[in-house]
Amino acid sequence: MSREVDLVVVGSLNIDLTAGVQRHPLPGETVQATALTTSAGGKGANQAVAAARLGARTALVGRVGADAHGDTLLAALRADGVDTAHTRRDRSAATGTALISVAATGENSIIVSAAANAQLCPADITAAQPLIASARVVSVVLEIPVATAAATARAARAAGTRLVLNLSPVVDLPAEVLSAADPLIVNEHEAREILQRNGFPVPDEDIAHASALLQLGVRSAVVTFGPRGAAVAEPDRAEHVPGVPADAVDTTGAGDAFAATVAWRLSQGDPLPTAARWATLVGACSVQQPGAQPSYPKLDRVLSTAEAAPPR
Template sequence: MHDYDLLVVGSANADLVVGVDQRPAAGETVLGSDLAIHPGGKGANQAAAAARLGARTTLLARVGDDAYGRMLGQAQRDAGADTTGLLEGKDAPTGVALITVDSAGDNSIVVSQGANARLTPQDVAAARPLFQAAAVVSLQLEIPLETVAAAALTAAGSGARVVLNPSPPAPLPDDVLGLCDPLVVNEHEARRLLEGRTEGGSGNDLPGTPEAWAEALLELGPRSVVVTLGAAGALVATPGTATVRVPSPAVEAVDTTGAGDAFTGALGWRLGRGDGLVDAVRYAVRVGSFAVTRAGAQESYPSAEEIEKAGGTGGTSEKGTLT
């Protein structure tokens, strides 16, 4: 029996959000809504999403000794997550994400890493008891790559399952790829990981179907792959078996910010509970689709009761997205 269903190692940011009719092109100025400030960061989002669903969750992350850092700690506690691993320091400000959300609910994001860039392999080593207590460790790439690698290796050495979303996308070391179970990507992330590795070497064009993308990704070494497909849901691939498509419920999207994190947090929790990968993805698709129906990132995440009441599986919507 593990103390934690899920340990998330990653970023914690303050999200500064402005709504616009249309996101600006290069050199263009547009008027937006009043500024809204929300707790965010891919790591903090995933931990909050899992905790709201009822997971025993903790977050290993760094924040600054400032108002944003205190806000992020309180948001984790409000979601029900343990904050033992949330490290506060004076050497850097809390990370900030600058987000614009257009009238269709799509977003563009620029991240200032701040304290996230100071999460080190030494922090991972000091937190080894958290890894030993966790069934699943979830990772993203808004912290230094050497820290991601240290966390993946520490998780594997502790017997924990590794879930990794390479966002923002960057090349991953082979030893880290080999531990991913699953590697979770959207189309953009799949394209970046396959750059230079597809036939012809350019990587500019993905193979013809999502099934082919997943097969190409499996050849890089992960133990399993999950590809999120926006309104079409997600696809699950494991070596030697047929890929499985999981459809998404039909929803009207309000704001896609953090929906992919809701998906990954829910996925990690269900795997930590002992679900098979396909069943875990089915549940995670429902959670991610629910999240896009509300504004914000962590504020949009549902409880298990809300998911149960929403019910329904299958069906797709052009406006429902998982990114």
């Protein structure tokens, strides 16, 4: 089957309100912000933009409100060439919002109001079935209802389209979703929570985390460890992908850039470890700039950062 789209992302769109702080507040404490910015975000939109900037033919299935924030998000997606034909305006709910604090260390804390994202439903996936069938890879992010994620997994399976599952935030998923994940992508904290929820021991070594997640029935798994890199596991092998040194300014959206890059490289036929090596490189580029989408690099910057040949 001819695939006209490299990547379809099914996920959330949020307007990000980001406050810079010297440190995150303790419970009951008020701290002064050093800066406040408004920008486009949401895990689904972040992935779509990150992949599009790298050169992927990308489309996004999601919902925004019929408000000014929705206008901002759609304009940002279109400016990067993302197909928004299946990103609907919802007149019954406001656009999703993320309240983000970024400490001087670059670490972030995020509160999300799902709003219109919670209205993305299985009927939206049915309407997008021809788009999904035209894609090489579909990536689903869990800031949307579980029933919609399950509908996406079914649609991808029916179309023979590879499914990348970014289980962030962690929620309980039906077996049909987990069994379609190729790969499941989570960070080390999410991996620990998933294993504990399912009664599996948490390994001591980084490389063993991804292998442990295969017990969930997923086809493959990737676990990210920030500057320590990532662990990749498939049924016949496991591998550690070293991190790329970077002076982190803001880690907001770095996980989305990582997942988007994996999906993009898989759509280009790379094996999973190679896709993860590309993703650590893109993630390292993204943390050196403030914000989520504003920090995502284009391919020429990634290649110049690589200094030598692209990852293989």
